[in-house]
Amino acid sequence: MCISTLERLSNLTLDMPQEQRFLVLFDFDETIINESSDDAVVRALPDQQLPDWLINSYREGxxxxxxxxxxxxxxxxxxxxxAIQSAVEKIPPSPGLHELLQFLRNHQQDFELAVVxxxxxxFIKTWLESAGVCHLFRKIFTNPASFDASGQLLLLPFHSHLCKRCPDNMCKQVILRDYLAGRQKERGGVAFQRVFYIGDGANDICPxxxxxxxxxxxxxxDFPMHRLLLEIQESQPANFKASMVSWATxxxxxxxxKEVLEER
Structure with missing residues (x-):
């Protein structure tokens, strides 16, 4: 996942104090991009929509x-x-996304980035590469997908897990905990100073x-993640220890x- 470029970037920052690094995790749909990538590719169909029988085949989780x-x-x-590649590349970024990534690019010695x-x-690699920002992300956690010999895009689940709150194929909290533990070991026991999680949806609550x-x-x-976190803060404050900052751009x-960097 853009590893060769990232290795070169890592070599430039080897002498930076790792204990001063922060981790920034991004959701993709309606966070990095301004709509659902799944909805966007449907527009590549001749009639630009799915039949009712297919829409109604969805089951919760x-x-x-x-x-x-x-x-x-x-x-x-x-x-x-x-046609699928073109549909993905045309998806607009969320407002202010490029400004945010430019800021993080300018402070690579402070922030490690990943997608969850x-x-x-x-979809994710196609969009990030088209936008010229793939190299900024050390890791992409998402469902595997590749084209077979017939030209069909085959999709697989990311993993299995025991979390009852998340879809069968992905628990973002499991991913976050495993990544933090693995990176701390790789960094010689040094944990990230802070973790920042940017998202929009209900499945961003668990992490x-x-x-x-x-x-x-x-x-x-005003997206589901925001509304649900406000409810948790009011009714279950012990379940949410972090600070919350909503964003429109x-x-x-x-x-x-910027304020966080000034605190150092």
Missing amino acids: RYNEHMQRVLAYMAERGVSKD SDANMY TQALGPRDTAFPRR GEDIVDYL
């Missing part, structure tokens, strides 16, 4: 399986790899439960991160 059926249907209708998304690897008092959750303002996040 099994969205990954639903998208497998959607991609199979698109292949049957003759939607090509080029229930989209899929093909925020693993954040500590010095960490920050950035829910997109990436520049809202930049303003907060």
